[in-house]
Amino acid sequence: MRIEISDEEREFRAEARDWLEAHVPKVHRRAYVRQHDTEWQRTLYDGGWAGINWPKEHGGRGLPPDQLLIWYEECARVHAPHWGCMATALMHAGPTLIVRGTEEQRAYHLPRILKGESVWCQGWSEPGAGSDLASLTTRGDIDGDHLVVNGSKIWTSSGHLADWQELLIRTDQNATKQKGISWVICDMHSPGIEVRAIPTMSGPFDSHFAQVFYNDVRIPLTNVVGGLNNGWDVAAATLGFERGTGFIPEQLHQVEVLEDLIKLALERHKRSGYSHLDEGDIMYRLATLRAEFAAIRALTYQSISRDRNGTPGSESSMIRLYFSETLQRLTRVAIDVLGPRMMELSDDRGWTYGYLRAFPATIAAGTSDIQRNIIGERILGLPRGPKPQ
Amino acid sequence: MIHLQPTPDQEEAAEAVASFLQAEMPIERLRPRGRELPLIRHRDQAKWAEMGALGFFGLGLEEDLGGVGLGVVEETLAFREFGRYLVAPRVLGSVLGARVAARAGRADLVEGILAGTVPVGLLLTLEDEPGTAYLVDGADAEWALTWNAGGAGLVDTAKLSDIEARESIDSTLEFAHVRLPASEPEIWVTADVDPIPRRGDLLCAAMLVGLSEGTRDDSVEFAKMRKQFNQPIGSFQAVKHRCADMATRAAAAWAQILFAVLAEKERTEDVVFQVTAAKLIATDTAIRNAQANIQNHGATGFTSEVEAHHFLKRSHLLDQVGTNQRRLRDRLLEQPAPPA
Numbered sequence A: 001m002r003i004e005i006s007d008e009e010r011e012f013r014a015e016a017r018d019w020l021e022a023h024v025p026k027v028h029r030r031a032y033v034r035q036h037d038t039e040w041q042r043t044l045y046d047g048g049w050a051g052i053n054w055p056k057e058h059g060g061r062g063l064p065p066d067q068l069l070i071w072y073e074e075c076a077r078v079h080a081p082h083w084g085c086m087a088t089a090l091m092h093a094g095p096t097l098i099v100r101g102t103e104e105q106r107a108y109h110l111p112r113i114l115k116g117e118s119v120w121c122q123g124w125s126e127p128g129a130g131s132d133l134a135s136l137t138t139r140g141d142i143d144g145d146h147l148v149v150n151g152s153k154i155w156t157s158s159g160h161l162a163d164w165q166e167l168l169i170r171t172d173q174n175a176t177k178q179k180g181i182s183w184v185i186c187d188m189h190s191p192g193i194e195v196r197a198i199p200t201m202s203g204p205f206d207s208h209f210a211q212v213f214y215n216d217v218r219i220p221l222t223n224v225v226g227g228l229n230n231g232w233d234v235a236a237a238t239l240g241f242e243r244g245t246g247f248i249p250e251q252l253h254q255v256e257v258l259e260d261l262i263k264l265a266l267e268r269h270k271r272s273g274y275s276h277l278d279e280g281d282i283m284y285r286l287a288t289l290r291a292e293f294a295a296i297r298a299l300t301y302q303s304i305s306r307d308r309n310g311t312p313g314s315e316s317s318m319i320r321l322y323f324s325e326t327l328q329r330l331t332r333v334a335i336d337v338l339g340p341r342m343m344e345l346s347d348d349r350g351w352t353y354g355y356l357r358a359f360p361a362t363i364a365a366g367t368s369d370i371q372r373n374i375i376g377e378r379i380l381g382l383p384r385g386p387k388p389q
Numbered sequence B: 001m002i003h004l005q006p007t008p009d010q011e012e013a014a015e016a017v018a019s020f021l022q023a024e025m026p027i028e029r030l031r032p033r034g035r036e037l038p039l040i041r042h043r044d045q046a047k048w049a050e051m052g053a054l055g056f057f058g059l060g061l062e063e064d065l066g067g068v069g070l071g072v073v074e075e076t077l078a079f080r081e082f083g084r085y086l087v088a089p090r091v092l093g094s095v096l097g098a099r100v101a102a103r104a105g106r107a108d109l110v111e112g113i114l115a116g117t118v119p120v121g122l123l124l125t126l127e128d129e130p131g132t133a134y135l136v137d138g139a140d141a142e143w144a145l146t147w148n149a150g151g152a153g154l155v156d157t158a159k160l161s162d163i164e165a166r167e168s169i170d171s172t173l174e175f176a177h178v179r180l181p182a183s184e185p186e187i188w189v190t191a192d193v194d195p196i197p198r199r200g201d202l203l204c205a206a207m208l209v210g211l212s213e214g215t216r217d218d219s220v221e222f223a224k225m226r227k228q229f230n231q232p233i234g235s236f237q238a239v240k241h242r243c244a245d246m247a248t249r250a251a252a253a254w255a256q257i258l259f260a261v262l263a264e265k266e267r268t269e270d271v272v273f274q275v276t277a278a279k280l281i282a283t284d285t286a287i288r289n290a291q292a293n294i295q296n297h298g299a300t301g302f303t304s305e306v307e308a309h310h311f312l313k314r315s316h317l318l319d320q321v322g323t324n325q326r327r328l329r330d331r332l333l334e335q336p337a338p339p340a
Helices: A007-023 A034-046 A065-077 A084-100 A103-114 A231-237 A245-272 A276-308 A316-343 A351-357 A368-379 B008-024 B040-053 B072-084 B090-103 B107-115 B196-225 B237-266 B271-296 B298-302 B308-320 B325-334
Strands: A120-123 A139-143 A146-157 A164-170 A181-187 A193-197 A209-220 B120-125 B132-136 B143-148 B151-156 B161-165 B175-179 B187-190
Touching (some): A084 A103, A084 A164, A181 A231, A245 A276, A276 B325, B040 B090, B196 B308, B271 B308
Antiparallel strands (some): A146 A209, B120 B132, B132 B175
16 A cells, blocks of 8 residues: 555656647547547557557567557557557457467567558357357358358447458357357458448447348458357457456546536536536436546546556456446436537537437446346356256 | 555554454344343443453553554554454443553553443534533443544543433443533544544544444355245345445445554545545445345345344444534535545
C-alpha cells in the first residue's frame, strides 16, 4: 500500500505525453471508419507505440501493466482515437497468434496488424449460439489440404471492414460439444463469403455490425491455430489477455463523461426551474455515480497491483459487470437531465447516442448474466445449474 | 505507481484480530439464549480487556502516545474484521476515543481506554432536537465519543442529563436518549489538528465492508447447503446471481476503501473525495447485501434464529455514525473531480 512514482514512470509519462500531443489528430474523427482507425494505427507504429501490451519479441512494446495504465491515462487526457476496427486484431487475434500460432502465421500476420495494414473481426457467435457458444454449428469439412466451411456467424463487429477473421468452426461432428471445435484464420476476401450489414439501435453512426455467410469457403489447413479440434482451448487462452486493463480506456473516458454531465446538470438546473425534489433526485444519482466510478478505478488499480505480485486476479468478471451496469445508470441520468432534447440525435458524440450505445455493454463479449454465472460458480464456488436436457 | 495491495506485514495485525474474534467472539454469540436479550455490550465487554491487552485499540496510534505504532492501513484492515464479527460498536469509541485523548494531551485517559478498562460509548446527535443525542453502548461508560465535521471529542457521561433508556431496533445495543451538557465537550480535538472525523468515516466504512463480506459469505454458505426442488438453491440463477451481485458490490467497496486509506496515509489532495466515496459506497453495499442475505435465507431470514437481521441493523447504525449517506452525497458533489 503505497504511492511511489519512480523516475522511470515520470520519464515514461512525459515521453508518452509529448508524443501524443504532437500526433493526436486535431479534429475528432469517428471510430469504426477503416481509414481513420488504420491511419492512427500506422501513426502509432511509426512512433514506436504499436502493440504496447504485446511482447517485444513479437514487435510490441511490452509495457508492464503500470505503464500501460499511464499510457491509457495520457491517451484519455488528449482524447486520442480509440482502437475502433483494430480492436479485435490488437486485443485478441494478435495475442492469440502470439501464444498459439505457428512461426509462419505470426511472421505473416503480426507485422500487418501492428502497421495497421490488416483489420480483423471475430467469428464466434451464431444465430443459434450466443451465450451457449459451444453449441455452434458452422462446420469445416476437410478436403485435401483445405477446410470447406459452411454456415453463418452473426453480431460480428467490423465484419464488412475486415480482411481476416478469427473463426470458430466445428471440425469434428462426432466429438462432444467443446471437443470438436477449431480456431482458424479466415480470409474475409475468400470466394463464398457474403457479409450483410446489421444496423444497430444506436442509429446511423453505428454501421459496423454484420452477419457473415459461408458457402463452401475454402480455408487452407495451415490456417488452423493451435491444432485441429483444439479451438475451444485456443479461444480460452486469450480471453483473459487484457486482465482487466482492456477496459481502462473506456473507464477513463466515462469518468470524463460523468464530470461533464455534472457540469451540465448544474448549469441546466439554474435555467430550467425544476423543483428541488427533482434536482435532488438527479444530484443523488450523480453523487452515487461519482462514488461508483471511484470504486471502478480502485478495482482496476487493485487488479493491476495483484498482477504485479504475480497473482492474477479472478475479478475481471466483477469489474466488467460492475462497470457495464454503472455505465448504463450514468447514460440514463444524462437522458433525464436533457428532458425533451433527448429525442434529438444531433451528432455522434451526444448524450443520447451514449445512452443507446450503452445497451451492448451488458450483452456483448459475455452478457451480465453469464458474468454472474462465472462469479457465482468460479469465484464463490456455487453449484452449476441444472444440466440442460 | 499506486500499489493498492496491502503487504503481508500490513495484513498481519488484521489476521491476529480475525483469529482472535473467530475463536473468542464468533457470530453465534448473538443468538438469543432463552428469553435473555443478548446485549452485545455485556457479551463483548467481557473480552474488552483482553482485546486491549492485545493492542487492538491502539494499532494506528503512535508508540510514544501509548499505541502500537502501526498506521491507518493496519487499523482499517482491523475494522473490516470488527465489522465481519459484529463487534460492539463501542470499538469505535475505544479506538477513536484513545486518539482524541492522546491528541488532547490526556495521557491519564489514554492508558485505560487502550487497555479496554475505561469503556467509551458513542453519541449520535439528533439534529431535529438540538442539545440531545442517543447514547449507544454507553451505560457503564465514563466517556462518550462524539464527532462532527469540525472535530472529535469526549463527553463526560456524568454531565449528561435526562437519561432515558429507549429500545433500539438493534436489540444487541444499549440505547438511551440523553441531553448533552450546555458547554462544549471538555476534551475536543479540531479536525485541522488531526482529521479524526475523516478517520472515523473511514473506519466505519471498513466495518461496513466487513458486514458486506459477512453477509456475502453467509448467503453463499447457506445457498450451498439449503436444498429445494432436490438441488442446492445456489444452483438456481435467481439465487446465484444475487450472490454474485453481493460479491461484486463488496469487492468494489473494498477496493475503494483501499484507495481511500492510501489517500489518507499519503494525505493526497483528493483524500476527502476518496474517503467520502468510500463510506458512501460501503454503506450502500452493506445495507443492500444485508437485505439480499435476508431474502436468500427465506422465511428463516427474518427470524432471530439466524444472524441476518443483525447485519442489517448494524449497517443502518453505521450509516448514522459519523457522516450519513445523505450528507456524504452532498459532500461528494461539493468536491472537485479527483485528479486522473
